[in-house]
Amino acid sequence: MGLMFTTVIGYSVVLAIAALFTMHFLGKALDSSDSERIDPKPDVK
Template sequence: MGLMFTTVIGYSIVLGIAALFTMHFLGKALDSSDAERIDPKPEVK
C-alpha cells in the first residue's frame, strides 16, 4: 500500500516538474508582446 502511494506521489511530482519546465519555455518562446508588433490593434472598432 505504501509503495502505491509513493509511486503515485512521485509520478505526480515528475509530471508537475515537466509541466513547469514546458510552461516556462513556452512562455519565453511565445511572447504575447510580439502579437501587438506583428498585427497591431486597430484604433477604431
C-alpha cells in the first residue's frame, strides 16, 4: 500500500515539474508583447 502511494505521489511530482518546466520556457518564448509589434491592432473595425 505504501509503495502505491509513493509511486502515485512521485509520478505526480514528476508531471508537475515537467509542466512547470514547459510553461516556463513557453512563457519566455511566446512573449505576448511581440504580437502587437509584429501585427499592430487596427484603429477601426
